Amino acid sequence: MSKRQKFILRRAGSALVIAFITITFSFVLFRALPGDAASNLSRVPNMPKEAQAALRAQFGIDKPLTTQYLLYLKELARGDLGVSFQDQQPVLDNVLRTIRNTVVMVGIGTVVAILVGTLIGVTAAYRQGSARDRVITGAAMVIYSLPVQWVGLLLLVWFAGWLPTSGMSDPYLFDAGFLETFVDRARHMILPATCVALMLFGSFALVVRSSQLEALGDDHVLTARAKGYRNRRVVWREAFRSAMLPLVTLSTLTLGWVIAGTILVESVFTWPGIGQATVQAVAARDYPLLQGIFLLVTISVVGFNFLGDVLHSVLDPRVAE
Numbered sequence: 545m546s547k548r549q550k551f552i553l554r555r556a557g558s559a560l561v562i563a564f565i566t567i568t569f570s571f572v573l574f575r576a577l578p579g580d581a582a583s584n585l586s587r588v589p590n591m592p593k594e595a596q597a598a599l600r601a602q603f604g605i606d607k608p609l610t611t612q613y614l615l616y617l618k619e620l621a622r623g624d625l626g627v628s629f630q631d632q633q634p635v636l637d638n639v640l641r642t643i644r645n646t647v648v649m650v651g652i653g654t655v656v657a658i659l660v661g662t663l664i665g666v667t668a669a670y671r672q673g674s675a676r677d678r679v680i681t682g683a684a685m686v687i688y689s690l691p692v693q694w695v696g697l698l699l700l701v702w703f704a705g706w707l708p709t710s711g712m713s714d715p716y717l718f719d720a721g722f723l724e725t726f727v728d729r730a731r732h733m734i735l736p737a738t739c740v741a742l743m744l745f746g747s748f749a750l751v752v753r754s755s756q757l758e759a760l761g762d763d764h765v766l767t768a769r770a771k772g773y774r775n776r777r778v779v780w781r782e783a784f785r786s787a788m789l790p791l792v793t794l795s796t797l798t799l800g801w802v803i804a805g806t807i808l809v810e811s812v813f814t815w816p817g818i819g820q821a822t823v824q825a826v827a828a829r830d831y832p833l834l835q836g837i838f839l840l841v842t843i844s845v846v847g848f849n850f851l852g853d854v855l856h857s858v859l860d861p862r863v864a865e
Contacts, residue, residue: 548857555853559846570838626832635836646817649733653740661748669756688746696739696812708732710814736813755790796852
């Protein structure tokens, strides 16, 4: 077995352990919240205690915490995430339905952030010390430090009346064709995807600038300059190839965390994705749905971290040594 294979196996084992710990933590955390689903549903005048007890028995939250945990692990091993307390539908169906909306919106915003951040970061590194470099670096740092919900509210104020500010589609759009439906959804997606792109743009621009500056001082880049290669080739083919490692690592880490970070974005724009589902599940104390969402977030974070380690070992074999 090669060193790289041993490295990947170690990282896979660590990922499984971390996933198990976070699943256990989420199970305990959600049940530590004040109230439960039965207490939320029983907020009607003069509801007898027997009815409340029946609700708890129906939801399975009348059992001891240890028993609930063992039952949860048993069902999870079979791929059963349980049934939502809110709509009595399988949690897996609810999660898959909402995650599709989130992945499309977040994916577009992340791709835009990577492309624009990379282009601007490389430009700033090439023009190091110039006014353009100072403006780009300052703007990236400011945008990176802004609260995402505040940026979303600014977009709402600035573009209200020009672009849709809530939802994913026009509820009054009936019998529309494919093109009309596509344009309508694309217009609804512009503001939340832009907010995600702004949330991520600064980090990509700063990381690419830093790694590109380091790469421009490498021996093979200096050799390329001495041979008289054009600046475009030196910057993009010689230097950027060496600077890609931090970019790949940051991209994989970002893809894992950004799904969890869209809760605020989706709340501002009322986007019907995983963030909105999380807010509603917290309000309803919907333990199965919360656990399913948290499991998805855990898998995304741990999985993309593992993917980053694998790509890192491929691009730089020294990592596995």
